[in-house]
Amino acid sequence: MHKMTEPSPRLSLPGDREMVIMMAMVMALNALAIDSMLPALPAIGRGLEVAVANHRQYVISVYLLGIGIGSLVYGPLADRFGRKGVLVPALVGYVILSIGCGLAMSFPMLLALRFGHGLVSAALGVIVVAVIRDLFSGDAMAKRLSLIFLVFMVVPIIAPTMGAGVEAVAGWRAIFIVLAVMGVVMILWLRRLPETLAHADVRPLDWRTMVAGWATVTRHRRAAGYMIASGMMQAALYGYLNSSEQIIADVFDARSLFPLVFACVAIGIAAANFSNAAIVERFGARRVSQSAVFAFMATSIAQILVALSGGETLWMFTVLMMINVGLIGFIGSNFGSIAMEDFGHMAGVASSYQSFAKTLLAAGAGALIGQLYDGTTLPLAYAFCACAVIGLALVLWAERGKLFTRPGTAAKTPF
Numbered sequence: 001m002h003k004m005t006e007p008s009p010r011l012s013l014p015g016d017r018e019m020v021i022m023m024a025m026v027m028a029l030n031a032l033a034i035d036s037m038l039p040a041l042p043a044i045g046r047g048l049e050v051a052v053a054n055h056r057q058y059v060i061s062v063y064l065l066g067i068g069i070g071s072l073v074y075g076p077l078a079d080r081f082g083r084k085g086v087l088v089p090a091l092v093g094y095v096i097l098s099i100g101c102g103l104a105m106s107f108p109m110l111l112a113l114r115f116g117h118g119l120v121s122a123a124l125g126v127i128v129v130a131v132i133r134d135l136f137s138g139d140a141m142a143k144r145l146s147l148i149f150l151v152f153m154v155v156p157i158i159a160p161t162m163g164a165g166v167e168a169v170a171g172w173r174a175i176f177i178v179l180a181v182m183g184v185v186m187i188l189w190l191r192r193l194p195e196t197l198a199h200a201d202v203r204p205l206d207w208r209t210m211v212a213g214w215a216t217v218t219r220h221r222r223a224a225g226y227m228i229a230s231g232m233m234q235a236a237l238y239g240y241l242n243s244s245e246q247i248i249a250d251v252f253d254a255r256s257l258f259p260l261v262f263a264c265v266a267i268g269i270a271a272a273n274f275s276n277a278a279i280v281e282r283f284g285a286r287r288v289s290q291s292a293v294f295a296f297m298a299t300s301i302a303q304i305l306v307a308l309s310g311g312e313t314l315w316m317f318t319v320l321m322m323i324n325v326g327l328i329g330f331i332g333s334n335f336g337s338i339a340m341e342d343f344g345h346m347a348g349v350a351s352s353y354q355s356f357a358k359t360l361l362a363a364g365a366g367a368l369i370g371q372l373y374d375g376t377t378l379p380l381a382y383a384f385c386a387c388a389v390i391g392l393a394l395v396l397w398a399e400r401g402k403l404f405t406r407p408g409t410a411a412k413t414p415f
Helices: 017-036 040-048 053-070 073-081 083-103 107-135 138-152 154-170 173-192 207-219 220-251 257-282 285-309 315-337 344-371 380-400
Strands: none
Touching: 017 053, 017 083, 017 107, 017 138, 017 154, 017 173, 040 053, 040 154, 040 220, 040 257, 053 220, 053 344, 053 380, 073 083, 073 344, 083 107, 083 138, 083 173, 107 138, 138 154, 138 257, 154 173, 154 257, 207 220, 207 344, 220 257, 220 315, 220 344, 220 380, 257 285, 257 315, 285 315, 285 380, 344 380
């Protein structure tokens, strides 16, 4: 389908504002399924008799693993069966598995259902980007995606408060029922959205071509380096997500303040992403993201020193986490853009594979970071520093030792 700066008149689309909010809410279902769980983890542990406190984190980890694995397939499926042909069944699965999680009678059963929940939920972000790409191009596409992201970023700020409120009133199982209700609302709302994939753009499923594309990305030095580096930096974020509730409740004895602290850190990453959009064209993705890695490393060292001092307070921890998690906002999207530079001819396959690889790595490493929690903030601080060092080493390898270049002066040999 020919890409335009405005949607085709042949489609009866919702208004621009409604479209932005609709797509943001589709993406928000994923964030809600993660962040609303955090304040309820102790109650889940008690209700399902989880003996080891750190094991409660698996409620988050297995969902993220499911998203990572699911990310590999939904792009090709949406190109074959249409955007709504994949999104609506995925939302039906989201609703069914949400209800299943709410009814789980054992912790292993809950974890199995959460993994399946993540698998189907991986479709949500993939399809939103595909829908906007079908309808818009150039500045019009960038504008809509930016607006969708700004609306979406409200969710991590309020989700823990919502989860804590629902858990306090109706118990932890009710959180999953709320997620199911939201899924049903989205299915009904999507009746206003037509299929956006033009018939001429339908692509057959060709698994051999896809596997060949995955191999090409893996062998591409710069793409592989930035892809793995992005996964390591995202692992730091997932490690924080996994252990944040325990740190606030146990280390600082401030369980009631957890939603507020989480919101403050979420505001940091939202502000960073907004700022990144304003400066990246001026300074270049490499200069911005590589500088952010060095700043991330320095802040991680500060976290270690503060934790070792014995005088760490909740607000010192919160400020340092706002800075470091915010810096990830300057790293993730830019690393992703650099990793995709040489794949304009196979953008769908490359993007899907890179999302799969870095999310799977981040979920696995993030789960390990969370399991290192020992009643102090030191394991998280050490892990942040280690992720920065590994990420920087991978970038140096990808760029053959040349940092802070602009696209025109970057190394041209990818292998």
